[in-house]
Amino acid sequence: MLSFASAASLSLSLSSPLRPMRSAARAPSVVMADMAVLFDCDGVLADTERDGHRVSFNKVFGEKGYSFEWGVDEYGKLCEVGGGKERMTHYFDIHGWPEGLQDVADTSLVKPKGLPVDAGRLALVTEMHKRKTALFMELINEGTIPLRPGVLAIVDEAIAADVPLAVCSTSNEAAVRTIVETQMGAERYAKFSFFCGDAVARKKPQPDVYNLAAETMGLDKAECVVVEDSGIGLQASGAAQFGGAQFCGAQFGAQFV
Numbered sequence: 001m002l003s004f005a006s007a008a009s010l011s012l013s014l015s016s017p018l019r020p021m022r023s024a025a026r027a028p029s030v031v032m033a034d035m036a037v038l039f040d041c042d043g044v045l046a047d048t049e050r051d052g053h054r055v056s057f058n059k060v061f062g063e064k065g066y067s068f069e070w071g072v073d074e075y076g077k078l079c080e081v082g083g084g085k086e087r088m089t090h091y092f093d094i095h096g097w098p099e100g101l102q103d104v105a106d107t108s109l110v111k112p113k114g115l116p117v118d119a120g121r122l123a124l125v126t127e128m129h130k131r132k133t134a135l136f137m138e139l140i141n142e143g144t145i146p147l148r149p150g151v152l153a154i155v156d157e158a159i160a161a162d163v164p165l166a167v168c169s170t171s172n173e174a175a176v177r178t179i180v181e182t183q184m185g186a187e188r189y190a191k192f193s194f195f196c197g198d199a200v201a202r203k204k205p206q207p208d209v210y211n212l213a214a215e216t217m218g219l220d221k222a223e224c225v226v227v228e229d230s231g232i233g234l235q236a237s238g239a240a241q242f243g244g245a246q247f248c249g250a251q252f253g254a255q256f257v
Helices: 005-009 048-064 072-078 084-095 119-141 151-160 173-184 208-217 231-239
Strands: 036-039 165-169 192-196 224-227
Touching: 036 208, 048 072, 048 084, 048 119, 072 084, 084 119, 119 173, 151 165, 165 173, 165 208, 173 192, 192 208, 208 231
Parallel strands: 036 165, 036 224, 165 192
Antiparallel strands: none
16 A cells, blocks of 8 residues: 655646745645556656756857856746757747758758757757756766655655556656666665656657556556656646546645646
8 A cells, every 4th residue: 555645745836847846735645556656757856957957958058159048937938848859959940040050951840759850950959968968967966956855755655565666757868867866776766667768759748658658567557646747747648548646736645637
């Protein structure tokens, strides 16, 4: 039996994934058995979007000599685009590509994977994303982005009840693994399965990553609990047609969607 009473201390925001954590009132105990728990990473396990990914993207832009930065509010909106390379592509398509890449045959709005068709543009976002990931992992290894309150309690209860655990994220798999292993320890890390980054061609809000997790782990979708904090994440888990609870909202543990 797995009690989620301790989950009330984990504060999430569906409308703004970059909103700082607030203290949450204690929720009633919710007891479920024979389930699996599938976590998103950014904004769920840790507040990595605002204080990690955004900071690292801006460092890369500075290294490139670009004259813009992504502010908190702007990045909150960009988070509705799944994937870092896809996020930069979306931004450049709207605001203009860097010098030398403006006038290329890549003007189609149809991008099956959300990535540039032009080789030069694709190379740029790929290179920048690789550098961003390295900077982000430095922040994680430095311990500057701790886990959200309540996460370890939930994970420990799940492990004690022999409940399967997974992280389903659009973020780079190495970065996600580093967060879990560094912040949770090797024993907890060993209990997780990971479905991240480019594991699927279509990222959230498409359901592919959740479908892959369910198929690979042999899970009954009717008994899967999904923990998300963003609109695209909730769309993805909903489209995967999980029958279990989907946790989100300002007070995780107190609200079901």
